[in-house]
Amino acid sequence: MLQLRLTLPRIHGLLHRSPSTVLNNKQVLSLFSGLKAQSLAVASYGTAVEGSQRLFFRQLFEGESFTYTYLLADMAHPDKPAVLIDPVDQTADRDISLIKDLGLKLIYAMNTHVHADHVTGTGIIKSKIPGVKSVISRASNAKTDLLIEHGDKVNFGGVYLEVRATPGHTAGCVTYVTGSGPCQPTPRMAFTGDTLLIRGCGRTDFQGGSAHQLYQSVHSQIFKLPKDTLIYPAHDYKGFTVSTVREEMLYNPRLTLDEETFKHTMENLNLPYPKMIDIAGPANMLCGIQDVAIKAKASAS
Numbered sequence: 001m002l003q004l005r006l007t008l009p010r011i012h013g014l015l016h017r018s019p020s021t022v023l024n025n026k027q028v029l030s031l032f033s034g035l036k037a038q039s040l041a042v043a044s045y046g047t048a049v050e051g052s053q054r055l056f057f058r059q060l061f062e063g064e065s066f067t068y069t070y071l072l073a074d075m076a077h078p079d080k081p082a083v084l085i086d087p088v089d090q091t092a093d094r095d096i097s098l099i100k101d102l103g104l105k106l107i108y109a110m111n112t113h114v115h116a117d118h119v120t121g122t123g124i125i126k127s128k129i130p131g132v133k134s135v136i137s138r139a140s141n142a143k144t145d146l147l148i149e150h151g152d153k154v155n156f157g158g159v160y161l162e163v164r165a166t167p168g169h170t171a172g173c174v175t176y177v178t179g180s181g182p183c184q185p186t187p188r189m190a191f192t193g194d195t196l197l198i199r200g201c202g203r204t205d206f207q208g209g210s211a212h213q214l215y216q217s218v219h220s221q222i223f224k225l226p227k228d229t230l231i232y233p234a235h236d237y238k239g240f241t242v243s244t245v246r247e248e249m250l251y252n253p254r255l256t257l258d259e260e261t262f263k264h265t266m267e268n269l270n271l272p273y274p275k276m277i278d279i280a281g282p283a284n285m286l287c288g289i290q291d292v293a294i295k296a297k298a299s300a301s
């Protein structure tokens with residue numbers, strides 16, 4: 001959008017000269033080739049976030065587990081370093097080809113928590129893109145390349161994600177929030193995993209879940225962010241794609257309740273266990289390390 005806004009005044013200026021002004025062929029060609037180049041720049045940089053021209057951002061979807069994966073990259077850095085949040089094994093190859101098409105250098109495959117409904121894509125990605133490190137919180141007790149904690153910063157080029165501990169859906173849940181300050185995208189973006197969903201929240205009935213913790217996490221760590229912060233959850237079951245802190249503070253049917261009513265609501269959701277839990281739980285405790293271990297074992301024998 002920003003690119004086009006820069007272009008339109010130029011077109012306007014050229015087209016609204018005095019009536020006697022006639023554009024020659026060269027001027028017309030330059031006008032439209034400039035427009036084409038700038039439109040392509042927008043397209044290849046993905047969804048433009050206002051004031052965030054250096055940030056590439058793409059929301060990706062996996063339809064069986066209704067999971068969102070997020071790809072972010074610093075396009076202003078010569079290497080185009082990138083991170084992928086909550087990849088799914090089923091769509092790992094899709095994500096890898098996108099990363100290759102765009103010439104990005106993936107450095108981190110990150111998880112917001114140990115997922116129970118799908119196997120993380122970090123194992124496949126690590127085996128197909130050398131040098132990528134898997135990332136998860138220390139509090140999740142999972143094995144990974146890089147353990148992160150509340151307050152850590154995950155840098156990719158000149159952009160960073162701030163780690164906020166948001167336990168409640170699982171004990172190790174974190175929310176990754178884009179940084180604040182010069183060169184960081186505005187508005188901020190919060191990748192909330194299953195802690196805060198759009199008009200909902202993660203269940204709290206297994207994996208060390210706690211309705212009290214989830215309520216406190218959302219109110220103290222997410223609702224304290226600037227109101228225009230964009231909320232990008234790990235799942236949506238209704239077709240929503242994005243929300244804001246302001247919207248969820250006003251309209252989230254669970255998190256607008258007082259804590260006691262919230263706890264009662266969460267105790268009575270009566271949701272069936274995720275179909276994949278027995279496979280996904282143990283696999284995700286290895287956070288992608290298992291593929292590397294299997295490969296090492298295979299090449300040794």
Ligand SMILES: N[C@@H](CCC(=O)N[C@@H](CSS)C(=O)NCC(=O)O)C(=O)O
Nearest residue numbers: 116117194200201202203273274275276
């Ligand atoms: N039916 C799905 C699992 C649906 C589910 O339980 N979703 C979780 C997040 S994935 S563990 C959740 O917290 N849902 C909250 C809600 O209110 O729906 C399956 O079998 O995989």
